[in-house]
Amino acid sequence: MPFQSFDEVSQPSLGPDRVKALRDKLGELGLDGFVVPRSDEHQNEYCPPSEERLSWLTGFAGSAGIAIILKDQASIFVDGRYTVQVREQVDTGLITPRHLIEEPPEKWLGEVLKPGQKLGYDPHLQSMSEVERLRTACEKAGASLVPVKENPIDTVWKDRPAPPLAPIVLHDVALAGEDSGSKIGRLQAKLREQKVDAVFTNDAHAAAWLFNIRGGDVSHTPLPLSYALVPAEGQPTLFADGRKLSNAVRDDLSHHMAIAEPRQIEAVLAETMKGKTVRLDPNMVVEHFAILVERAGGKIQKGGDPVALLRAVKNEAERAGTRAAHIRDGVAFVNFLAWFDRTVPGGQETEISAAEALERCRTETGVLKDLSFPSISAAGPNAAIPHYRVSHSSNLAISPGLYLIDSGAQYVDGTTDITRTIAVGTVTPLMKDRYTRVLKGHIAIATARFPKGAAGSQLDSFARAALWEIGTDFDHGTGHGVGSYLSVHEGPQRISKLGTTPLEPGMILSNEPGYYRAGEFGIRTENLVLVEEVEIEGAERTMYGFETVTLAPIDTRPIEVSLLTKSEIDWLNAYHARVYDAIAPLVDDAERAWLEQATARIG
Incomplete structure (x- = not known):
């Protein structure tokens, strides 16, 4: 049985009736509005179906967001990952999309709440800090924040699924x-x-x-x-x-x-x-x-x-496990990439068929437990949506240009997450320029050296410098923490401007700079890295760096070699030599021949 579905998860047409039912219930409770977070009692990224209240009410199926439904207006707040997706999944005539960071809910509430109004919330779903921010906003507007004993959505959600009971x-x-x-x-x-x-x-x-x-x-x-x-x-x-x-x-x-x-x-x-x-x-x-x-x-x-x-600090067994998982996953990914290069030029493959092919390659390991998230399989303009999720209705044929695949696996010894952007036929000079600048940012993180006590916020700009040089950027963090057969998104460590936790040996993070040109194409190159202590001759402080644990070729065809420095070329050639040495003995002859070509030296 496949671990991902491509069925349409959003039904924006149902929004009006569901929002009306909620508003009617709020009237019975004497409330003027209600806060609907995308969370459960555990604040999980992935919620069981019984807890998907935001998706049920609005149609938005992203992993982060919050809606506020008032009597006469409604808004949904999402971050930069979902600004395109939310407009496709929500009835925007009913619920107005807003940027979670640029116009947070508290600011909006301060503008629209009237004195004496009562805004309801479910204390089982909102963190202490979220409640504090909402309460402050309500009080400033002369309104009040009111906890509910029973979530009113649950009373109008007639076919709500039962809570899960999977064995521990x-x-x-x-x-x-x-x-x-x-x-x-x-x-x-x-x-x-x-x-x-x-x-x-x-x-x-x-x-x-x-x-x-x-x-x-x-x-x-x-x-x-x-x-x-x-x-x-x-x-x-x-x-x-x-x-x-x-x-x-x-x-x-x-x-x-x-x-x-x-x-x-x-x-x-x-x-x-x-x-x-x-x-x-x-x-x-x-x-x-x-x-x-x-x-x-x-x-x-x-x-x-x-x-x-x-x-967050993985012990030796967990580190060994993640290395083993990444070799196994590297074999599956190389098998997929070889399939892709053989098959896609025929013109019959789509975003869905490619995602299915990669899942098939991972399943053939015999030990795949699950995907670590639904694969982001994106061709052409869909790749410009960082957290795009392909469905039967959005599925595009893979055509000349750039194709992006962001995916991961769960094995009992480790969790993986890898993104590759692949050239299909001819790519434009603009694509090559942006692809190479993203690669430069990736290499800058991979080769970074930093003192003990440094946090991810101090490294984040390394990944952006080559893009900043030409006046562009990407709107997501450079890297998130990763668990050991747990969540693919794990804190508190991260590489972003918000990453304040000092990085320590044993922490696993992603290294994934990107570039997104709305309506045209998207680029992201991602490996997982492990923080390790490094020796620098003459160093006066304890210094750390990264071991790259992901092992799969980075497509060299879209690279504009003239933009790379000698040290960047040396890093890429050394990385590809590592990939070949680790993976070649574990794949069949045809895939080994493909791998030899894919990891050939450049420059």
Whole structure:
């Protein structure tokens, strides 16, 4: 069974009736508006179908966004990744798209709310920091922010799917590199060091990593939806639906933790947290749990979830696992690229058939667990949409020019994410110029050297310099963190102007500068990199750099070689030599011959 669907996920024509039903319900509740985030109680990137309220109401199927429905107007706020997509999926006569960064919801609310009005929100879905921003905006306008006991969308969503109940499985300690008892001990030591009595998290990734468990409650990320309470002393508690636990798994986990139902969170907090200082990450913990901690007599200390940083620094087993996963994935990707070059010139292939071919190559590894996200298979103008998702209605034939494929896989030993832009027939001088400038930015990150303590924000401009030289840029970050058989988008580490977490050896990040010319073409070149300590002769500080772990050819046909420096050419030739040495022994003769040509030296 394929891991991705190309069915049309958006139905903007249903928006008017659904928004009317919501407005009628808000009238019954005495509310003048309602906030609809694209999130669940765990703040997941991928939500189970039962939690896709924003998509159901508006038609918008992106992974980030928020709508605000008032009596007489409505807006949906998305970032730069989705500005094109949102206009295609939403009835813009009913709901006005706005830029999440340039015109945030709080600013808009300050302009449209009237004194005395009541704006409803679901405290199970909004983080503490989001609620604080919304409340401030409402108060400035003389309005009030009102929590609801039951989400009004749920009352009008008549065919809402049931919550998921995928089995919870144990993640092999040989792959995790550390048993859960040791992880819990390290976390508790960190809590004591920070003088915190406990940490509570609704981040299912944190619980999955800490307790060495995995599941299948959401698409593309092996998550069991769960919560964790970890005291600085004593036994932690995993809150998960007991129907997901076999007797064997329950017995194994019980050696290190108590297990309770999610509905027992309030009771457990009341029993254990009175007078205790509880760490809550205001950007992750939803307001509902902050209310429960205070109701239990606990004192909230706002701060980053300490599990996130522990999880971000991969141990030796996880590093070895990601290297192995990338060699395996590299074989699959080379098989795909060879297929592409043989087949696409025939003129019969499309965005969907190419995505299916790549998934087929990964499936042939025999150990593919899932895709790490739906493949972005984009030809021509569709490639100018950074987070484009092909459907049967948008599917384009792959024609001369540039084709972009951004994809990834989930294997039990590692998570992959790779983007390649491929020349099809003749490419224009403009395409070659932009392609080469993106490559220059990619190489600048790959070869970066930076001192211990440096954060991603200090590296982000390296990837943009060649584009800035000619007065252009790209609107997404240069790189995101990546998990170990967990989320393909993992924090807190990232390479962007917002990346403030210092980079440490063992962190995995993407390196993916791009260029997008609306209505014409798009370019992105992405590898995953692993932070490592590097030796520099005469260095006066501890210095770090990156090991590139993705192993697949970068198309040299669209390169304008005259724009590359000698050191950039040397890097590309050395990278291709690594790719050939690692992958050639593992592919068939025809693919090996193709690979030899694809990795031939340039310059």
